[in-house]
Amino acid sequence: MSLGVRLEGVSVGFGRGGRGAPVVAGVDAEFAEGSFTALLGPSGCGKSTLLNAVAGFVRPTAGGVTVGGAPVTGPGPDRGVVFQQYALFPWLSARGNVEFALKRLGLPRSERRRRALDALAEVGLAEGAEKRPGELSGGMQQRVALARALAAEPEVLLMDEPFGALDPLTRGRMQELLTGLWRRAGTTVLFVTHDLDEALALAQRVLVLGGSPGRVLADHPVPAGGPDPGLRARVAAHLGA
Ligand SMILES: Nc1ncnc2c1ncn2[C@@H]1O[C@H](COP(=O)(O)OP(=O)(O)OP(=O)(O)O)[C@@H](O)[C@H]1O
Ligand SMILES: [Mg+2]
Helix, strand or coil: CCCCEEEEEEEEECCHHHCCCEEEEEEEEEECCCCEEEEECCCCCCHHHHHHHHHCCCCCCEEEEEECCEECCCCCCCEEEECCCCCCCCCCCHHHHHHHHHHHHCCCHHHHHHHHHHHHHHCCCCCCCCCCHHHCCHHHHHHHHHHHHHHCCCCEEEEECCCCCCCHHHHHHHHHHHHHHHHHHCCEEEEEECCHHHHHHHCCEEEEEECCCEEEEEEEECCCCCCCHHHHHHHHHHHHC
């Protein structure tokens, strides 16, 4: 199952009750059900702010976000979030971290456990289920964070530079894992990155954000067979603008 996401005239300001200078202004974007889009842009252009508005952690000062046609008023189990910093509880095992995220769904304990173990198996971490984050590598911790987001079976997966802290080899493996998961589950994915090559390798579409306040500078579809040689240069040109 997946749901489409729509941003309509989204502006966000911080400070003075949201009346501070806007960080992003008038952002319109639509993400089709089951699509995989990269949100690409330089540091500080408002990528996390927009993703957090979709997640329901940040309230737009103008405009609004809908998921499956329903207005976003706060976080919900239809949207799973993976943060750049894995944000795991160090005192809980991998399984405990995933189960914790399922608590708000009101599932019985046995069902939470089953779902947590399934999600960990799905990201290739069945063996590490009882280990604590401190006993796991960075890539493994990021797998736990991904399992935690997937276990609630969200319709929309929101990822904020999830692989930024990983070494290139692990990063490549995580990218493959994510692509495989997305192909199987058909979840709508919004993937924030400032890495052009990562955006082109993963996504069906690259939305370039930039400016101050941040806005959509360009919207590039990525051909199914991979980017053509000119695409990288065209996206890079917008990124540099
Ligand atoms: N809670 C907040 N309070 C005040 N200002 C904020 C807050 N969150 C973000 N900002 C400001 O909004 C701007 C955009 O921040 P945001 O984190 O969305 O950028 P980003 O594109 O995700 O950058 P990066 O690539 O570095 O993660 C920045 O100038 C930042 O300082
Ligand atoms: Mg950010």
